[in-house]
Amino acid sequence: MPRFRFFSKKRGDRRTTSDIGGRIALAGFFAVLAIVGGSILAEVVNEMTAPEWRANHEFVETRCIVLEKYIAERADAPPRFRPEFKIRYTAGGEEYTTATYDAAGVYFSERATCEQVLEGFEIGQEYPCWYDPQSPSNAVLRRGYSWIAWVVPLLPAAFVAVGIGGLLYVFLTWGKSAERRALMQQSAGVDLFDTVNAGSRLPTVPSDRDVTNSPGTTLKYRIPNATPGWNSLFLLFAAIGWNTLVGWFVYKAVAESLEGKADYVLWFGLVPFLVSGGYLTFLAARSVMVAGGIEPTLVEISTHPLYPGGRYDLVIVQSGRLNVQRFSVVLVCDEEATFRQGTNSRTHTQRVVEIEIFHRESFSIERNDPLVARIELRVPESAMHSFQSPHNAVKWKLLVRGELTKWPDFERAFSLLVYPGRAGGPYA
Amino acid sequence: MNDPGITILLEGNRRAFEPGDVLTAEYRIDSLSLVDAKAIEASVIWYTVGKGDEDLAVHHFVRQTTDAGVVFDLRRPQRLRATLPSSPLSYDGVIVKVRWCVRVRLFPARGRELVAEVPFQLGRVPAAAVPAPPESIAVHE
Numbered sequence: 001m002p003r004f005r006f007f008s009k010k011r012g013d014r015r016t017t018s019d020i021g022g023r024i025a026l027a028g029f030f031a032v033l034a035i036v037g038g039s040i041l042a043e044v045v046n047e048m049t050a051p052e053w054r055a056n057h058e059f060v061e062t063r064c065i066v067l068e069k070y071i072a073e074r075a076d077a078p079p080r081f082r083p084e085f086k087i088r089y090t091a092g093g094e095e096y097t098t099a100t101y102d103a104a105g106v107y108f109s110e111r112a113t114c115e116q117v118l119e120g121f122e123i124g125q126e127y128p129c130w131y132d133p134q135s136p137s138n139a140v141l142r143r144g145y146s147w148i149a150w151v152v153p154l155l156p157a158a159f160v161a162v163g164i165g166g167l168l169y170v171f172l173t174w175g176k177s178a179e180r181r182a183l184m185q186q187s188a189g190v191d192l193f194d195t196v197n198a199g200s201r202l203p204t205v206p207s208d209r210d211v212t213n214s215p216g217t218t219l220k221y222r223i224p225n226a227t228p229g230w231n232s233l234f235l236l237f238a239a240i241g242w243n244t245l246v247g248w249f250v251y252k253a254v255a256e257s258l259e260g261k262a263d264y265v266l267w268f269g270l271v272p273f274l275v276s277g278g279y280l281t282f283l284a285a286r287s288v289m290v291a292g293g294i295e296p297t298l299v300e301i302s303t304h305p306l307y308p309g310g311r312y313d314l315v316i317v318q319s320g321r322l323n324v325q326r327f328s329v330v331l332v333c334d335e336e337a338t339f340r341q342g343t344n345s346r347t348h349t350q351r352v353v354e355i356e357i358f359h360r361e362s363f364s365i366e367r368n369d370p371l372v373a374r375i376e377l378r379v380p381e382s383a384m385h386s387f388q389s390p391h392n393a394v395k396w397k398l399l400v401r402g403e404l405t406k407w408p409d410f411e412r413a414f415s416l417l418v419y420p421g422r423a424g425g426p427y428a
Numbered sequence: 429m430n431d432p433g434i435t436i437l438l439e440g441n442r443r444a445f446e447p448g449d450v451l452t453a454e455y456r457i458d459s460l461s462l463v464d465a466k467a468i469e470a471s472v473i474w475y476t477v478g479k480g481d482e483d484l485a486v487h488h489f490v491r492q493t494t495d496a497g498v499v500f501d502l503r504r505p506q507r508l509r510a511t512l513p514s515s516p517l518s519y520d521g522v523i524v525k526v527r528w529c530v531r532v533r534l535f536p537a538r539g540r541e542l543v544a545e546v547p548f549q550l551g552r553v554p555a556a557a558v559p560a561p562p563e564s565i566a567v568h569e
Binding site: 177178179180182183186201202203204205333335336337338339340348350351352353354382383384385387389390391392393394419420422426427428 | 446447448469471473476478479480481482483484485486489491513514515516517519521522523524526531533541551552553554556557558559
């Protein structure tokens with residue numbers, strides 16, 4: 001008997017969920033989104049946006065006498081307020097009395113705002129007002145535009161747009177083979193941020209413009225450091241945030257202990273949080289010490305992109321004052337697979353090539369005497385080219401690793417692109 | 429009545445190609461009687477297999493349909509010809525694999541669609557493996 005799963009599960013090359021069932025569910029989801037969003041949008045436009053627009057464009061000006069003024073209260077939590085005026089006016093020869101202020105019927109969170117509005121009008125005085133020629137009993141004392149009448153509809157409008165867009169996608173691809181759907185996506189695939197050579201001579205091979213737009217001083221190109229700099233910053237903020245939070249609980253626990261009301265459960269519960277905070281602090285300090293205390297590593301290469309079987313000159317420059325136990329340069333190739341697990345997206349990385357192309361041990365780098373290593377880089381003849389598709393990738397990089405005395409070890413990554421070819425050149 | 433089957437033949441039964449090579453294939457529907465079909469699609473595609481979600485791209489695509497009142501005898505071999513691109517090359521990685529194939533899909537007037545595919549190799553990238561502890565072919569100073 002077939003079983004229904006909320007989340008699909010990969011079984012080798014296939015998924016366990018039914019494609020047609022999934023598409024019906026997806027269509028249902030988008031339909032609900034469009035219907036609910038549309039209903040809310042219609043309500044908001046009908047109640048706020050349209051009346052305000054009509055009051056500004058179609059209502060007819062006349063004079064009215066203010067009979068009463070008061071603050072109307074809506075029993076929300078917290079309550080909301082609105083100024084209201086009972087006015088009398090004449091329209092089309094008939095006299096009308098109504099309670100009104102603005103067309104959108106905006107409520108305020110502050111009572112004082114309404115009181116200010118009320119102070120602008122005197123009972124028994126005459127003021128301009130505007131009435132609806134289609135329904136003269138409907139009038140306003142204030143015209144103009146309120147942001148709420150025009151911004152609030154944007155939220156349900158977004159639901160409608162996503163719902164309709166999703167329904168269009170489902171129906172346009174309904175009954176079409178996986179190949180036809182892929183072809184439609186390829187034809188429509190315009191991604192401004194895409195770095196892959198889509199539609200070029202080398203589909204799925206990333207562009208090397210990040211490397212070739214950076215000239216070197218010794219060799220032709222300087223390879224940018226691909227180690228994300230925000231890692232240190234993120235760790236630092238995470239450590240500060242976490243420890244501030246834990247520190248507040250520690251403060252409470254200490255204060256209670258000093259008052260003779262020690263809460264041992266709280267103290268016991270805090271231990272894992274304190275340990276995590278300590279480890280996070282250690283990671284952040286290490287990362288900041290590496291980022292700030294070790295000067296940049298410069299990597300230059302004789303040409304780019306690389307080809308399987310090719311030989312290239314590399315220059316690695318490491319400056320600063322460092323006591324190095326071991327310094328190495330490693331050529332690596334990583335496979336990256338991104339997959340959905342429930343509602344999360346996860347990326348798994350697997351190293352498939354790791355070749356040390358340079359190492360040196362037990363030496364010092366002085367401020368005016370940097371390490372300058374000239375290396376020959378050989379790309380294996382059997383190398384897979386760099387590859388990037390939406391969920392899968394093959395990435396080549398150089399890793400520069402340093403094991404230091406009295407300072408945290410470091411590893412810096414420099415992305416390389418290996419293009420398809422053989423014997424060190426492209427295919428003919 | 430026997431259900432129809434799909435036969436795909438790569439020219440010369442060749443299974444390995446280099447970028448820029450021309451792939452020629454013939455495909456036909458094996459059936460004793462005339463097949464009542466809405467459409468037939470033949471494509472040259474690559475797709476990924478492995479730990480990641482599947483990515484699929486179409487390099488060459490042909491669709492024949494009876495929508496316009498055109499009747500064709502699918503039992504007669506149809507021909508497909510495509511010049512293969514320079515990438516992506518076939519790859520048998522550890523968690524990422526790239527596979528190329530010729531796929532034919534038949535949409536019968538009634539019943540479930542039929543699919544058949546013949547894989548082939550593009551390029552000569554050997555299978556990857558999890559590396560042993562770092563090997564060194566280094567210049568040691």
